[in-house]
Amino acid sequence: MAPDGPTVTRSTLRQQIADALRDEILSGRLTPGQEFTVKEIADGYGVSATPVREALVDLTAQGLLDSAQHRGFRVHEYSLADHRAMIEARSLVADGIFRGLAESAPQNPATFEALAGVRRRGEEAARAATAGDLNVLIGYDLRFWRELSALFGNPYLSDFFHRLRVQSWMYTVPHLRRAGELRGRLWAGHCELVDALTARDPRGAHAIIAAYNADSLALVERITGERTL
Template sequence: MGPLERRDLNAGRERLRDQVAGALRAALISGELRPGAVYSAPALAVDFGISATPVREAMLDLAGEGLVEPVRNKGFRVTAVSDRDLDQYTEIRALIEIPTVVRITRTAARADLEALRPVAEEIVRAAHDHDLIGYLESDRRFHLSLLALAGNDHLVQTVGDLRNRSRLYGLKALDASGELLPSAREHLELLDLMTAGDEAGAQVCMTRHLGHVRSLWAAG
């Protein structure tokens, strides 16, 4: 449980329950916690170096999102995601994100778009350093912050939920194959097109990027 052991949990900055939930989501997405496997709150708490209560509360939060399911007297089982699920999640994301990116390209202030460049660079840096957890966190922050420029909080929440549910178990294999860095650089490409006001180019880039998410990441 390597990534969990390295998490810096500080109750003074954020509720411990929320920090644990964030760490568990990252471990789910990266494949550190495997589909179908059952994990107990006390065992995970040992990895975090904390009591079992906030871990159990965090797992209940994830159960509410459909990421895990309670198993009586044992803990929580990580829910599996089928190819059909992934196809449907990707289709919904495409229906939402592609036209939204085009609209943001047309309406957003260039300064607001440029403010996302450091996050896009974080994604590339994390991919270069093989920092999978850092990659996932920066990638999520970039996409949801970009969509937030459309001014629709419910849209952002919906896409965030879809991202959680379409956990990308092939990330380690993608990194090992050398495909992670090119995927990371697409964020900078998209940002360049958007800041240039190239709506058609942004649409093509976003369509390609979501296709990579499904075909490369999930298939990995």
């Protein structure tokens, strides 16, 4: 297998390979359950096996890959129940972030000034969502949430939240790509959320995310024909 990813240079090779393979997974070019070896990836990118193996181990630790004994690696397969659990975890983390941002505003107004930059990312994500452009949406959506969670000032929490976002997209992407036209069917409330946070309204932000989660889960359930208890 030779991925159609970007050309990889020698600098930060391990991270570049991991990022490229993550993009392959989120784009749907590497599908759930698909198996490959270190050699196949190394040959595809024209690099040695060592940084590839390191990158694959990193992605395994992040829950994106499984180590297939004697066969290499395979793309992890998440279930609808897994996805629901991810949404619940995301909601708990997001509520903590929203409350923290609201409480820190009087002491650190610069935090809320930084929301203007996050809002610009949200505008791009919202435009892509409205147009049904999944490829563009995923990139901007991940960046939007990464920058928003970073304002909380806890890199461990931000990294955990980003991992949940990636895993959620990893589950939904194959289903959304089978759903046909996505125009108007994807969440585009990024700016509405930033406006609620700028107004120091964590309850309003919670309501926006609760509606987003319910609508997103309902969409996946309609596409898959499955429901979780």
